[in-house]
Amino acid sequence: MSQSLAKECNELKERYDTCFLKWYSEKYLRGVGAANDNECSGLFKEYSKCLQGALKERGIDKLLEEAREDNRENDAAYMTRKKCESPSIMLHRGLLTFLESTIYTHSHSR
Amino acid sequence: MKVFSNEETFDYSWEEVSTANWRKYCPWNKKSTHVIAVDTLSRTLDPATGILRTERLITCRQSAPEFLKRIIGGPMEESQVYETSYVDLQTKTVTMVSQNLTWNNMVNVEEEVVYKPLNGHQTQFVQTARITALCGGWQRIKNSIEDTLVKRFRENAIKGKEGFELVLAMSRRVFAEEREREKMMTGAMPNMALLREQAQNIRAAA
Numbered sequence: 001m002s003q004s005l006a007k008e009c010n011e012l013k014e015r016y017d018t019c020f021l022k023w024y025s026e027k028y029l030r031g032v033g034a035a036n037d038n039e040c041s042g043l044f045k046e047y048s049k050c051l052q053g054a055l056k057e058r059g060i061d062k063l064l065e066e067a068r069e070d071n072r073e074n075d076a077a078y079m080t081r082k083k084c085e086s087p088s089i090m091l092h093r094g095l096l097t098f099l100e101s102t103i104y105t106h107s108h109s110r
Numbered sequence: 111m112k113v114f115s116n117e118e119t120f121d122y123s124w125e126e127v128s129t130a131n132w133r134k135y136c137p138w139n140k141k142s143t144h145v146i147a148v149d150t151l152s153r154t155l156d157p158a159t160g161i162l163r164t165e166r167l168i169t170c171r172q173s174a175p176e177f178l179k180r181i182i183g184g185p186m187e188e189s190q191v192y193e194t195s196y197v198d199l200q201t202k203t204v205t206m207v208s209q210n211l212t213w214n215n216m217v218n219v220e221e222e223v224v225y226k227p228l229n230g231h232q233t234q235f236v237q238t239a240r241i242t243a244l245c246g247g248w249q250r251i252k253n254s255i256e257d258t259l260v261k262r263f264r265e266n267a268i269k270g271k272e273g274f275e276l277v278l279a280m281s282r283r284v285f286a287e288e289r290e291r292e293k294m295m296t297g298a299m300p301n302m303a304l305l306r307e308q309a310q311n312i313r314a315a316a
Contacts, residue, residue, distance in 0.1 A: 002135045005147040005169045005190075013149065017133075018313045020153075025129045025285075028162060031199065033155060044153065051149055060167070060190065063211045064151070067192040068165075074207045078196040079161055 006054030012047040019043050111242040112256040114263040118235040118271050122278050124202050124227035127235075130274070130281040131204060131225065135168075138280040141273030144172040144266065146188075162197040168208070178258060189213065202227050217255055218242040235271075239263050288312060 004013040019040035027033040055061045120127055135145040147169035155162050168191040189212035196205045204225040210217070221239040228234050241259045243252035288309060 001133055002148040003146065004149050005167065006149075009149075014314070016150070018310065020150075021129065021132055022313065024132065025125075028155075028197075029125050029129070029199070031160075033162075044150075047150075048152075051151070055167075060211070063190070063214075064167070064192060067209055067211055070209060071192075071194055071207070074194060075163075078198075078205050078207075079156060079159065079163065 004051065004054075005058075006051060009047060009050035009054060012043070012050050016040060016043040016047040111240055112260050114237075114239040114241065114260045114267075116235075116237040116264075116267045118237075119228060120233045120235060120274070120278060121231065122233060122282070123231050124225065124233045126278065126282060127225055127233040128197060128204050130278050133281070134270075134274055134277055136277065138277045139273035140276060141269040142266070144170050146171045160199050162199075164195045164197075166193045166195070167191070167211075168193055172262075174258075178255065191219075216243070216245050217259065218244060219259065237267065284312070 001014055001017045004010050023033060023038055023040055027038075052061070055064065122130075135142055135148050145168060147167075149167045149169075151165040151167055153162070153164045170189050170191065171187055172189075173187055189210065191208050192211050193206055193208040195207075197203075198205075204223075206221075206223040208219075208221040208223075210219040219239060219241050221237065224234075224236045226234050226236075239260075241256050241263075243255040245252065245255075291312070292309065
């Protein structure tokens, strides 16, 4: 595994990374990974606590806040599932909307 | 603004590549030595979409060309990159977007990397970086900053591909050995707790 930028967090990071990699390959990729409370969350909390202190000490926490702001667009773009609809489904959907609106106009024009 | 783009194919499945990607900068990678630390800042799994979002802080140590050091007025040896990645299991896509945290008042570097399967045993890597020098004044200086960084991206991309190939090969070997060991041990003694402990030791050693 790679090092932490803060030497004092290396051990906690190593423990979390090992847990995460196992979870990722054995559970997540097989579609059975539970959402945010899994077997690694406790280890992450410990590592994170150590890291946050180190980031603050180095003044990196402020830079990160700005970067997170900048990244909002990417979150919006990548956190939503891209719809992979086939053209025929899209055509059907279009046709349905058209029919619905026709029915609507007809029923209301009377 | 200058754009650097690069495409590679890895002869490994998307599952293997996306797993090894988490330890791309481990000691098995003897090439990308400019990355000295990788820290995970946050990680969440969206229950609605199954998308795994991770924020990481990547610390690099790479000395800059003399003229750049003079402009910036520092040794600029350590720099940090903020990376957000999105793993979408449904579409089998890993998307990683990064931006520079250091010297971002001088230059803006935005990188996007996408890993997608080509088939069951090959994965495509597509990298695009947009580099914009921000310092006011001479276009010539801006151009040379951008050119220098594009050149750096090109050099690092070659090293990155070679290094990641090493990580992928080691990863495949270790996973195979582990599976073999687990198979043997389940046959010999059904003590699962001990088994798990052993597997963890192997991982820690790796």
